[in-house]
Amino acid sequence: IGRFYFSGEKMSILNFHTIWDNCAVVFDDGSVKVRGRNDTGSLIVGHEDRVDDWTLMQLSGVKQVSLGHALSAVLLSDGTLQVMESGVLSDAGLTDVTHVVCARGVVLAALADGTVQGKNPHGPGISSNPVILAGVDLGTANIYGDLGISDVVHVAVLSVEGMYAVKSDGTLWTATQYEAWADTGLTDVSKVIADPTGAAVFAIHTDGSMSHRGSYGYFGTGVMASAPEWESNPLTDVKDVFPCEGATVAIKNDGSVWATGLNTNGYLGDGTTEERLSWVRSTALDNIQGA
Numbered sequence: 040i041g042r043f044y045f046s047g048e049k050m051s052i053l054n055f056h057t058i059w060d061n062c063a064v065v066f067d068d069g070s071v072k073v074r075g076r077n078d079t080g081s082l083i084v085g086h087e088d089r090v091d092d093w094t095l096m097q098l099s100g101v102k103q104v105s106l107g108h109a110l111s112a113v114l115l116s117d118g119t120l121q122v123m124e125s126g127v128l129s130d131a132g133l134t135d136v137t138h139v140v141c142a143r144g145v146v147l148a149a150l151a152d153g154t155v156q157g158k159n160p161h162g163p164g165i166s167s168n169p170v171i172l173a174g175v176d177l178g179t180a181n182i183y184g185d186l187g188i189s190d191v192v193h194v195a196v197l198s199v200e201g202m203y204a205v206k207s208d209g210t211l212w213t214a215t216q217y218e219a220w221a222d223t224g225l226t227d228v229s230k231v232i233a234d235p236t237g238a239a240v241f242a243i244h245t246d247g248s249m250s251h252r253g254s255y256g257y258f259g260t261g262v263m264a265s266a267p268e269w270e271s272n273p274l275t276d277v278k279d280v281f282p283c284e285g286a287t288v289a290i291k292n293d294g295s296v297w298a299t300g301l302n303t304n305g306y307l308g309d310g311t312t313e314e315r316l317s318w319v320r321s322t323a324l325d326n327i328q329g330a
């Protein structure tokens with residue numbers, strides 16, 4: 040879906056993920072290049088020092104990477120899942136995984152059969168109390184358990200207080216640590232994206248429209264305000280959206296790139312350094328198919 044250059048070599052990008060100061064780019068040959076803070080070795084490069092130059096992740100055959108603070112989840116092309124947490128890389132023991140997200144200690148994995156597996160957010164040996172996710176008692180060990188929802192095709196997570204799942208019928212469901220999955224009332228949803236750094240959530244609908252909610256975030260509505268309930272977003276014809284700390288970037292179906300938020304050093308690509316509370320087109324980028 041894109042091209043990336045390393046030392047003059049042109050490589051095809053499969054997908055990427057960025058959060059806080061960490062970034063991972065997954066290529067179509069299954070390799071991954073990373074850079075960033077690398078908290079407790081979360082970038083899987085063999086050490087825990089900051090990584091300032093693009094460096095090869097020590098895993099191959101990668102399909103998708105989800106980064107979190109001191110945590111990363113790596114989906115391999117064979118459907119298995121590797122998780123790096125607190126400096127320890129381990130096999131999650133799951134198979135037929137199609138999509139994975141992680142944030143603030145929580146890992147959600149959507150499986151090919153439509154179920155969702157969730158990980159105990161406390162980690163091994165940290166708590167002797169029963170750990171609950173989506174109202175399900177996962178026990179006291181660092182284990183994965185079925186979170187009691189079916190027909191899921193896509194997942195997102197803010198924290199234990201904000202987990203989201205898109206069902207095959209286009210409905211969007213949400214759960215918290217102690218509350219089981221409940222229908223949000225949104226329909227015709229194709230994808231849900233959450234930003235743990237700003238507590239913002241976006242739902243893209245099949246017609247290209249978009250909904251949003253969150254206690255903080257740049258939503259492109261013209262004002263800086265929280266959205267405690269789901270609201271219709273003014274941007275249309277949306278293919279994908281990438282909320283992050285201080286800004287939100289979206290790709291339209293026509294390949295144009297739009298952004299809103301802080302614009303330090305001209306990050307939004309609109310030719311200015313002015314903060315943008317409404318969506319502006321990024322003139323520095325065009326004809327983008329995806330990311």
